[in-house]
Amino acid sequence: MENIVKETSLLERTGVFDEDSKRRFELRLTYNGMKGKKILVVGINPASNNIQVFDNTTNYLLNNLGVMGYSEIVVWNMFAEICVKLKPGQTIDNAENIEYLKGLLKEKFDAVLIGWGNTFIGNKKVQEVKQQVYELLKPFTKITYELIDNDKKYAGLRNIHPLFAGQRFSGQWKLRKYEFPKEEKTQKKEKDHANI
Template identity: 70%
Template sequence: MDNVVKQTELLEKTGVYDEDLKRRFALTLKYNGMKGKKVLVIGMNPASNSVQVFDNTTNYLLNNLGIMGYSEIVVWNLFADICTKLKPTQTGDNTENMEYLQELLNEKFNAVLIGWGNTFIGNRRVEEAKRQVCEYLKPHAKKVYELVDTDGEYIGLRTIHPLFAGQRFSGKWEFRNFVFPEEK
């Protein structure tokens, strides 16, 4: 065949788990050999204890952040318990997870994306975890963002979860500066 173009990208996937594989502290997705930016995505909870299994959220992150120029995506979640749907009872001791976030923030990121969505509003433990994360992020405030669509249809929503964004406006993602709670 003439005039054929081949493209190959090697995706390196690294998960950081506890010994029992019940808690995931980070998932790093990196396109080896591709120059680009590095983003830290803050979600709610991990859904899988295997780097071989991608959920829809991870696929949307790869597809949308990749076209935005990010070749390395590090996902850290507000809660480390691996489950398909987080329950309020799983928001207990979060010390180890928060310590891991502090370590992550020592790395160089071009952007930090708040994508924890809007579930558990009013839950005392979740709200406290969000406040704690915001405190850790204040020194990095100029590069902390949230998702919005390029058409402005969802402009009124805050901290949009990547799954929602992927289902509603995939391919039309852009970042807007995150407004820290006390600044509102």
């Protein structure tokens, strides 16, 4: 056989957990031997404490971001509790997880992807954590993105979760500049009055 090419890539998977493996602070997926970019994906919560088994979200991240040139994918979730579906009661103590994000942001990333989806709209605790994340990401606004499809069929959606994107437009992922929410006038007025 002539003109054959053999390619091998080794996927290294690293998870960072608490002592009981009930909370995961980071999942790092690295294609060793591949030069590429590094991306931080901000999700909602981890679904498993087994780094040997990939859920659908992780598979979609690998299959789509890898093709886009990302050889290192770091997943951090707004809430560290490991569960299939996060419940509002599991969003109480999050200080350790936010501290972990502060440490992660000291690394150099080529992109940050907001992929927490649109669950828990109106939940005060979730909104509070999103606000904390926005504050920490302010220095990274130029490299913060969200998912969109090539055909822009889903252009009206914001904060698209990778699972939704994988099910609806896998192989068509594109990154769109993330628009950070503007501070509401009422909140600004309350702060101004507090400073008088």
